[in-house]
Amino acid sequence: MDVVLGIIGGSGLYDLPGLEGTWETIESPWGEPSDSVLRGTLAGTPIVFMPRHGRGHRLGPTQINYRANIDVLKRAGVTDLVSLSACGSLREDLPPGTFVIVDQFIDRTFAREKSFFGTGCVAHVSMAHPVSRDLGDRIEAAAEVSGVKSRRGGTYLAMEGPQFSSLAESHLYRAWGADVIGMTNMPEAKLAREAEISYATVAMVTDFDSWHPDHGEVDIQQIIATMNANGDAARALVQALAVATPPTREVCSAGSDTALEFAIITSPDARDPALVAKLDAVAGRVLHRTAP
Numbered sequence: 001m002d003v004v005l006g007i008i009g010g011s012g013l014y015d016l017p018g019l020e021g022t023w024e025t026i027e028s029p030w031g032e033p034s035d036s037v038l039r040g041t042l043a044g045t046p047i048v049f050m051p052r053h054g055r056g057h058r059l060g061p062t063q064i065n066y067r068a069n070i071d072v073l074k075r076a077g078v079t080d081l082v083s084l085s086a087c088g089s090l091r092e093d094l095p096p097g098t099f100v101i102v103d104q105f106i107d108r109t110f111a112r113e114k115s116f117f118g119t120g121c122v123a124h125v126s127m128a129h130p131v132s133r134d135l136g137d138r139i140e141a142a143a144e145v146s147g148v149k150s151r152r153g154g155t156y157l158a159m160e161g162p163q164f165s166s167l168a169e170s171h172l173y174r175a176w177g178a179d180v181i182g183m184t185n186m187p188e189a190k191l192a193r194e195a196e197i198s199y200a201t202v203a204m205v206t207d208f209d210s211w212h213p214d215h216g217e218v219d220i221q222q223i224i225a226t227m228n229a230n231g232d233a234a235r236a237l238v239q240a241l242a243v244a245t246p247p248t249r250e251v252c253s254a255g256s257d258t259a260l261e262f263a264i265i266t267s268p269d270a271r272d273p274a275l276v277a278k279l280d281a282v283a284g285r286v287l288h289r290t291a292p
């Protein structure tokens with residue numbers, strides 16, 4: 001498969017300096033995406049960049065239209081998607097400045113649309129392995145090359161926000177074994193899987209959330225300062241990742257490329273044509289194929 005690398009820039013990352021390209025507006029039947037996408041090439045790799053909160057950080061984590069964003073990235077041809085996200089640390093050994101290459105998620109969000117599917121076209125995809133190992137390998141290698149302090153593996157707890165956690169919640173999430181906490185990677189990772197896009201996250205630690213006895217409560221000014229410091233390292237990592245990205249790749253070991261193969265359970269005659277039409281980009285591969 002020909003690789004198109006998608007980058008979702010989180011807090012503090014609203015463009016990709018060095019990416020030669022143009023901003024393109026792509027319409028989606030799922031509503032308004034966060035912004036236009038910046039499409040170009042970096043080290044010969046085709047890249048599509050989307051600022052998750054919109055340029056100027058207009059949108060909070062609950063207001064982001066995750067379905068429209070993933071649909072637009074699918075329409076732009078993205079096959080491999082990397083989320084760059086600010087996060088809090090739930091572990092002593094993951095101090096601010098550490099980049100965690102997450103491999104699991106706990107979804108505690110509750111006020112978001114979480115699926116492209118529903119009445120008139122029901123589908124159930126596996127989320128056992130939400131992150132592509134191969135993409136994680138490439139990110140790990142890129143982190144090494146760019147001198148970024150990284151940690152392979154970790155569980156990201158997605159909370160609704162926009163308020164940060166209480167002390168009791170922070171302790172609870174630590175007891176659950178979560179490593180980092182943020183507000184955006186769910187339902188993004190679920191929707192990427194439904195859209196058959198390989199997904200991985202670089203969770204860039206900005207703070208110790210509220211559990212750490214020596215660090216007190218989360219302070220947005222401190223987060224912004226650390227986020228800005230992390231920004232240069234994130235851009236270096238993307239550059240190295242572009243260099244490490246092959247023009248074509250094998251089938252995703254996490255099953256992303258074929259997630260919908262047997263996932264749609266609604267019989268063809270019971271499907272809602274309006275929903276099927278909206279699913280043209282996300283599920284066109286399986287919905288519009290002709291019987292052998």
Ligand SMILES: CSC[C@H]1O[C@H](OP(=O)(O)O)[C@H](O)[C@@H]1O
Nearest residue numbers: 010011052061085086182183184
């Ligand atoms: C600015 S701190 C809180 C904010 O930052 C993270 O967003 P993103 O993942 O897009 O970098 C976090 O999830 C919150 O939305």
Ligand SMILES: Nc1ncnc2[nH]cnc12
Nearest residue numbers: 086087088181182183209
């Ligand atoms: N402590 C925290 N909790 C949730 N989201 C965050 N983003 C950055 N730090 C965070």
